[in-house]
Amino acid sequence: MTARKLYLGPLTDSRRWDMVDIRPDDVIVVTPPKCGTTWMQTIVALLFFADPEIETELSFKMPWVDIRIREMSEVAARLDAMTHRRSMKSHTPMDGLPLDDQAQYVCVFRHPLDAHFSFRRHVRNLPLSMFDMWYPEDDPDGITYRRFLDGGPEGFDTDAMPLAHILRHYKAAKTLADRPNVSLFHYADMTQDLPGTFAKLADLLDISHSDAVMAELVRAATFENMKANAARFAPSGGKGFMKSDTAFFHSGTSGKWQGVLSDKERADYDAVMDEALTPEDRMWLEYGSEGRART
Numbered sequence: 001m002t003a004r005k006l007y008l009g010p011l012t013d014s015r016r017w018d019m020v021d022i023r024p025d026d027v028i029v030v031t032p033p034k035c036g037t038t039w040m041q042t043i044v045a046l047l048f049f050a051d052p053e054i055e056t057e058l059s060f061k062m063p064w065v066d067i068r069i070r071e072m073s074e075v076a077a078r079l080d081a082m083t084h085r086r087s088m089k090s091h092t093p094m095d096g097l098p099l100d101d102q103a104q105y106v107c108v109f110r111h112p113l114d115a116h117f118s119f120r121r122h123v124r125n126l127p128l129s130m131f132d133m134w135y136p137e138d139d140p141d142g143i144t145y146r147r148f149l150d151g152g153p154e155g156f157d158t159d160a161m162p163l164a165h166i167l168r169h170y171k172a173a174k175t176l177a178d179r180p181n182v183s184l185f186h187y188a189d190m191t192q193d194l195p196g197t198f199a200k201l202a203d204l205l206d207i208s209h210s211d212a213v214m215a216e217l218v219r220a221a222t223f224e225n226m227k228a229n230a231a232r233f234a235p236s237g238g239k240g241f242m243k244s245d246t247a248f249f250h251s252g253t254s255g256k257w258q259g260v261l262s263d264k265e266r267a268d269y270d271a272v273m274d275e276a277l278t279p280e281d282r283m284w285l286e287y288g289s290e291g292r293a294r295t
Contacts, residue, residue, distance in 0.1 A: 009158035024102035034118040035110035052220035094172040107173040110187035117256035186288030
């Protein structure tokens with residue numbers, strides 16, 4: 001990519017990446033929200049330090065660069081001072097990020113409807129009023145879902161995570177997937193084969209641990225362990241950023257929309273997806289490797 005797109009929303013400012021001096025061994029986790037970001041960051045941290053008891057402290061040790069909440073000069077200085085291998089997080093699509101030839105970009109996706117329903121619950125757990133318009137607590141008219149389908153991929157809509165933003169993420173990552181330093185992972189595959197996810201990522205990051213150590217790291221990254229230790233694993237856990245750290249790890253399951261959406265709502269979603277993606281791309285974005293096997 002020769003020109004980066006600008007993603008500028010209430011929380012997001014992709015220009016903040018201009019202050020990051022990317023190193024060749026950096027690992028940048030790039031995802032739409034609620035698609036396995038914290039899970040993948042935790043796996044990276046465990047692989048880096050080979051310690052199942054590591055205090056991940058993701059918000060500080062592996063910062064979300066795009067978010068406006070912290071002064072970028074402070075974030076950049078903290079990153080510059082790190083002497084160990086670094087990782088960072090971004091909710092900006094790949095076409096809005098600086099693309100280094102050697103740093104690893106780990107892109108994670110999830111069925112868009114699962115991500116949407118997970119985000120609905122997530123905003124109720126945040127002490128922020130900015131989402132109230134898109135995600136009203138009382139929504140008898142289905143405003144939230146309508147905006148999910150109709151919202152744009154950038155501008156103010158960016159941080160409300162409409163379907164268009166998820167699709168932009170996927171298309172931007174898929175365009176670069178032939179590069180050796182851009183990898184696509186899927187939440188469903190991580191759920192079905194966590195040891196395989198660790199092995200694949202360790203290979204990409206050129207990290208090697210004994211079988212015994214890897215087994216302990218995998219155990220630490222299970223949903224059950226992360227939820228049981230929510231104050232340790234949730235972003236800014238134990239600091240009161242969210243109303244409940246435990247609620248951040250609600251269920252980790254898929255198919256949250258089944259039995260909830262009406263036939264028309266599901267048909268409207270299908271129409272957007274079929275127009276935006278090939279059948280093969282749609283099946284992968286929704287179901288990962290299992291979806292690819294169906295085509």
